[in-house]
Every structure is written in structure tokens, then in C-alpha cells.
Amino acid sequence: MKISILDDYFETVRSLACFKQIDGHEVKIWHDHVQDVDTLAERLKDTEILVLIRERTQIRTALLERLPKLKLISQRSVYPHIDVDCCSRLGIIVSSYQHTDTPCAPAAELTFALALSAMRQIPQQMQSLKAGNWQMGVGSTMRYKIFGIYGYGQIGAMVAGYAKAFGAEVLVWGSEASRLKAKAEGYASASSVEQFFSVCDVLSLHLRLYPATRGIVKAEHLALMKPSALIVNTSRAGLIESGALEQALAAGRPGNAAVDVFDAEPLRDTSNALLNLPQVVCTPHIGYSTFDQYEIQFGDVFDQIKAYIAGQPSHVVNPAVLQSAALRR
DSSP, rough: EHHHHHHOOOOGGGGGGGGGGGSEEEEEOSSSSSHHHHHHHHHTOOEEEEOTTSSSSSBBBHHHHHHHHHEEEEESSSSBBBBBBHHHHHHHHHEEEETTSSSOOHHHHHHHHHHHHHTTTTHHHHHHTTTTTTTOOOOOOTTOEEEESSSOOOOHHHHHHHHTTOOOEEEESOHHHHHHHHHTTTTTSSSSSHHHHHHOSSSEEOOOOOOTTTTTTHEEEEEESSOOOOEESOOOOOGGGGGGGHHHHTTTTSSSEEEEEOOSOOOOTOOOOGGTTTTTTEEOOOOOOOOHHHHHHHHHHHHHHHHHTTOOOOSBBGGGGGGGOOOOO
């Protein structure tokens, strides 16, 4: 089979132990990021199986209709970047394991690392030291702080555990189900979303981005936060109302932010407001990017390819296509 893998920025995939699962196939790996439809259509014109790394490339109708040989898209996790309805119409299978039973430890670890870095001003202290200065300010301690978890899923639960280990008081907000789960595991929940935003010293977002959660954090919520508070977002930028975070930081509530996700990615605009605010710690969406996580992720992706070739497609998100006359074989 002719397999194409997009957006492998650092030529990592071929070095993984799981890569041997697709030995014997004709594999082309692209290391740059391209969203131009004409360029992608030319690169992928002979592709039968397309492997995606999370949501890095948008796979929409304009592209799909120019890929007549494509039979399978194999990836892992959520798929808002794929036009699944178009795939079904064209007879293309989309396989995407949702890994609901395996939390993403790298994302949880990065969340807490960013929180600590922001509170102790680590990037700013490093920059100051390299500029020939000694100590540019005084940071804050995690112990005894109120650490808010917005969305008590698997990653949120892991971050709550880290916060507890550091002596912080964990407070949860989210759906009723997530609050009940948090309570069952020994954590308190806020009485309202307003109370949640107003009392938290650190507030970390752990929601998936769906139409119902897009813009769920609004300007009026941020305005309730303490001037000393920190908001952390390693989930999706779209959870926060467009422009609200930049305006809130300029107004001083909250006073600090740590973000790993942006509205447009990859972000190369050095004039972006968040990159230029001294009270913001930024990383380039590296929450899931570790060798360990890649082994897990691509092991699942390549398993899906093997299952498809064996005639037993797995983790199919558009199962109706399997019975469709349009199914590409």
C-alpha cells in the first residue's frame, strides 16, 4: 500500500520501534507543514492510506475530492479537522482510536510544568540571567493555593493529583458528571462557575473542543479572576472566547497565563499578542509531543492500518461507509 504521513516535523516517526509494523509498504513522510490544497493534492495524489498527526492539517472537501486513490485515513484522538461526511460520501474510511481508557500523561505533565514555570517566573528569570542580570522578581508558591480544574476528565484528574501532591487545594468545575466524579475521588467542586473563576489562584482548562465548548470561557469569567491568578490552557485555544484572554491580561485579571495552544497553528507570527506579554509563558503545542507518547500514538495508528489491510477496519468513526456502495476497495 502507498502510505503518506504528514507533519512529522522532526523526522521522528521513522525512528519509532512501532514503525516496523508498516514494513513492506511504500511509505512517504513529509516533514514540513503545508495547508495549501494544490500542494497537498499533488503530494497525495497516489496515496491510498493517509496518516495524520493529530489536528495539524485540515482535511476538507476541496482536498478529499482530489485524492481519488485514498481509501483510509488513520489517526488517533478527536477529528474536527477531517470532513468525515465527505469521506463517507467518497467511500473513504476514517479510523481514529479515541483512547478513552488511556490518559495523556505528557499533556498533564506539561500543564503542571507550565503552571510551576509561570508561578516561579522561570522563563523570565532565565532571560534576565542570560542578559547579565540577577533575579528579576519574586515568584509564588504552589502550596496552599486553590488549584482549579475546569473539566475533570482523565487529564484533569491527573493534574489534580499533581496539585494535591504539591499541597494545593483542588477545586473542580465542569459538567455535573465530572463534578460528581471529582467528588467521589475526594475533591471539592465550586458552587457556580462564577465562584470557580473568582476564587482560584491557578485555573487549568481540561475540556475537549466541541461546538458546545467553543468559547465556553468568556470575558466576564476572566474578569472575575484575581489579579494574582494564573490561567493555564493546554487543551484548545477555542475554549476561550476569541480575543478575551488578551484583553483580560491587559486589564490585569487574571495577572498571568501559560498557554500551549493557539487559534492558528503552527504559530509563526512573532507579533502575536500572547507571545509579547511578559506575564505569559508560551509553548508551541507540545503537550502530547514526547517519544513515549509517539510510540503509543503511532502504535495505535499503525494497528489500524494493519486491521484495514486484513479486511477488519478498526475504530471506524464513519461505520456506515463500510456498507456503502461508494466504499473504495
